[in-house]
Amino acid sequence: MSAAPPAPAPPDGRPAAAAEPAARRSAWSSLRPLVLRLHFYAGVLIAPFLLVAAATGFLYAASYTAEKVVYADQLTVPVGDRELPIERQVAAARKAHPEGTVAAVRPSAEDGATTRVLLSGVPGVAEDRTLAVFVNPYNGEVRGAEESYGSDGALPLRTWISGLHRDLRLGESGRLYSELAASWLWVIAGGGLVLWFARRRARRKLRGTTGRRRLLSLHGSMGVWAAGGLFFLSATGLTWSTYAGESIGDLREALGQTTPTVSASAAGAGAGEHAGHGGGSGGTGGSGGADDIGLDAVLTAARAKGLTNPVEIVPPADDSSAYVVKQIERTWPGKADSAAIDPRTGEVTDVLRFDDFPVLAKLTRWGIDAHSGTLFGLANQILLGALALALVLLIVWGYRMWWLRGSGGAFGRPLPRGAWQHVPAYVLVPLMAGIAVLGYFVPLLGIPLAAFLALDVLLGEIAYRRGKRDHSGQRAA
Numbered sequence: 001m002s003a004a005p006p007a008p009a010p011p012d013g014r015p016a017a018a019a020e021p022a023a024r025r026s027a028w029s030s031l032r033p034l035v036l037r038l039h040f041y042a043g044v045l046i047a048p049f050l051l052v053a054a055a056t057g058f059l060y061a062a063s064y065t066a067e068k069v070v071y072a073d074q075l076t077v078p079v080g081d082r083e084l085p086i087e088r089q090v091a092a093a094r095k096a097h098p099e100g101t102v103a104a105v106r107p108s109a110e111d112g113a114t115t116r117v118l119l120s121g122v123p124g125v126a127e128d129r130t131l132a133v134f135v136n137p138y139n140g141e142v143r144g145a146e147e148s149y150g151s152d153g154a155l156p157l158r159t160w161i162s163g164l165h166r167d168l169r170l171g172e173s174g175r176l177y178s179e180l181a182a183s184w185l186w187v188i189a190g191g192g193l194v195l196w197f198a199r200r201r202a203r204r205k206l207r208g209t210t211g212r213r214r215l216l217s218l219h220g221s222m223g224v225w226a227a228g229g230l231f232f233l234s235a236t237g238l239t240w241s242t243y244a245g246e247s248i249g250d251l252r253e254a255l256g257q258t259t260p261t262v263s264a265s266a267a268g269a270g271a272g273e274h275a276g277h278g279g280g281s282g283g284t285g286g287s288g289g290a291d292d293i294g295l296d297a298v299l300t301a302a303r304a305k306g307l308t309n310p311v312e313i314v315p316p317a318d319d320s321s322a323y324v325v326k327q328i329e330r331t332w333p334g335k336a337d338s339a340a341i342d343p344r345t346g347e348v349t350d351v352l353r354f355d356d357f358p359v360l361a362k363l364t365r366w367g368i369d370a371h372s373g374t375l376f377g378l379a380n381q382i383l384l385g386a387l388a389l390a391l392v393l394l395i396v397w398g399y400r401m402w403w404l405r406g407s408g409g410a411f412g413r414p415l416p417r418g419a420w421q422h423v424p425a426y427v428l429v430p431l432m433a434g435i436a437v438l439g440y441f442v443p444l445l446g447i448p449l450a451a452f453l454a455l456d457v458l459l460g461e462i463a464y465r466r467g468k469r470d471h472s473g474q475r476a477a
Contacts, residue, residue, distance in 0.1 A: 030422040032198060039191035041452065042184055044402060047395045049181040050188075054395070056165035057233075058388035061373050061381045063158040071155050073143060079112045080138025086115070086295040086313075092140040093117035093133040102315055103130050105295060106153070106328070108137040109310035118148060129159075152330060152374060175242050176444065182237035183244060183445040189223065189230040196220040212404040219397040226390040233387065236371035238442065239364055247441040257360035262338040262352040264314075266322035293346045298323045301341045305351055308335065316343050322350075330374040334365065 068075065086107055094102070100122035108115045115137045118130040125131050125147055132148035132155070135141070149159040160169075167174030238244040252258050295313055302311065302325035314324040322340040329335035336354035341347070354362070369375035373384050423431075439446020 030424060031427060032195070034423055035191050035194055039188060039195060040402075042188050042191070043395075043398050045448075045452075046181065046184040046188065047398060049177050050185060050391060051395050052168070053165065053178055053181040054388045054391040056161065058385050058392075059161050060158070060165045061384040061388065063161045064373060064381055065378075067155055067158045070157055071146065074134040074146060075114060076112050077114055077136045077138065077141075077143065080136075083108065083137040084140055086299060088140055089115045089135045089137055090117050090295065092142055093119075093135050096142040097122070097131065097133050097145060099123060100125075100131065104315075105313045106310065107299065107313070113137075114143055116148070116153065151328065152372070153328075172242070178237065179241035179244060180444045180448070182234050182241060183442050184448075185237075186231050186234035187445065189227050189234070192220065192223045193227050196224055212401055215397050215401050215404070219394060219401065222390055222397075223394055226387060226394070229383070229387040230391065232367075233371060236367040239367060241444075243444060244442045252360050252364070255360065257358040259361040259364070260352060260357065262324060262326075262340050263350040264317065264321050264324050264340050266316065266320060266340070266342045266344070266349060292343045293341075295323075297346050298325060298341045298343075301325075301346050301348055302339050305337075305339050305348055307337055307339055310335075327354075330369045331377050332375050334369070334375075336365065 086105060089107075090102065090105060094117075097119060100119040102117065103120035104118040106116040106118070114134040117133040117135060119125075119133065120130050122131040129147050129149045131145055132153065133145045134143040136143055146155050147159070148155060149162075154162060163169045166178055168177055239248055249258075298313060299311070302313075307325055307327055310328050312326050312328050314326070316323060322342050324338060324340050326338040327335035334354060336357075338352045339348055340350040342349055357365070366375060370380060371384075373381040376383075435449065436446070439449060
């Protein structure tokens with residue numbers, strides 16, 4: 001009996017068993033130069049923005065501890081025997097600072113902590129900020145007053161550093177820098193991660209290597225360890241950016257995942273939990289009138305619904321509005337329940353539980369708190385500081401490797417052009433379509449990338465016409 005004929009060899013002469021892995025290697029080998037070129041140039045061009053974001057982010061992570069030290073006299077007092085009623089504490093604050101109106105009250109949340117009375121409409125204080133008057137809850141002594149910003153009550157030092165990190169203190173136009181950095185951070189980190197895993201064995205060999213090779217190993221290894229944190233910072237940073245943040249907000253709204261608010265309407269709101277969320281959250285008015293039950297009774301009603309410290313009490317905005325009491329604890333596990341209390345009867349007209357928030361609303365809250373360093377307290381701030389330092393080192397090492405790439409004294413010898421021409425169509429077409437869609441929703445990624453590609457093609461065409469390069473980016477013979 002004759003033997004079966006051997007299986008035909010592939011056209012390139014390789015064994016049949018090796019054909020499929022080789023095809024996979026061919027796809028990656030054509031894509032790798034494109035990833036390398038994107039990682040290289042994106043790193044060179046975007047790194048200055050990332051460096052500023054990392055440095056200011058490190059300062060912001062340290063600002064929480066600095067705030068406690070700088071404002072210790074306003075934030076803390078010796079523990080007394082008994083706290084005064086909140087109404088008396090507010091009266092003491094208003095006697096010292098009669099200007100403006102009471103926007104909110106944050107009762108002392110723990111032994112030795114002061115009460116904050118937040119005043120809006122104070123001359124000389126910006127509209128988006130309040131004047132925080134610090135009152136000793138045991139004797140009514142006013143310990144001082146400072147401008148306060150944001151839902152976490154940042155004082156001037158932390159507010160200044162926050163503005164530096166967010167927009168370089170240049171206003172809305174300055175926010176483009178941080179959005180550009182956040183838009184590209186995950187791209188650069190992802191590209192580096194792909195390149196590292198493609199040659200992980202070589203990069204792990206640190207001993208005996210010197211110069212650019214050792215820097216490459218250090219850069220890659222640290223990038224792998226920091227990649228998860230960098231992805232997280234990029235994603236959460238985009239949630240409150242100008243353009244990408246708007247797209248994220250629109251998506252959440254379309255999916256019904258916006259953050260709900262307790263109904264602050266006193267008239268017509270049904271009693272009990274979930275009477276109708278979505279209304280405002282109070283205003284800058286004072287008490288509801290002569291029949292107002294007062295802040296102490298309001299807090300007692302909120303306590304009965306399980307709202308524990310720390311809380312913020314927002315007075316009614318007008319005669320038809322209720323008091324709103326909100327938990328403001330931003331560490332884990334978060335306390336974000338809120339309740340509306342009728343100022344005349346003390347009836348709880350609405351309760352909103354954090355447990356009932358939509359999934360994306362919860363994730364957004366946790367993500368923002370972790371990004372800003374409050375979710376896990378000091379441990380969170382230390383981790384953010386470490387990530388910021390790691391990013392600084394990655395940038396410094398990256399620029400050093402660029403310098404060492406120079407040949408014959410040329411600074412930063414560029415990578416060859418034309419890598420995209422060697423990517424198979426079945427990979428390139430979906431890739432370009434995905435980038436186009438992503439660029440639409442994240443414009444500070446899409447616009448610079450389109451500009452870079454256009455400039456790169458233009459320079460390549462000029463070099464080709466001058467006879468210095470062919471269309472693949474190689475030097476002409």
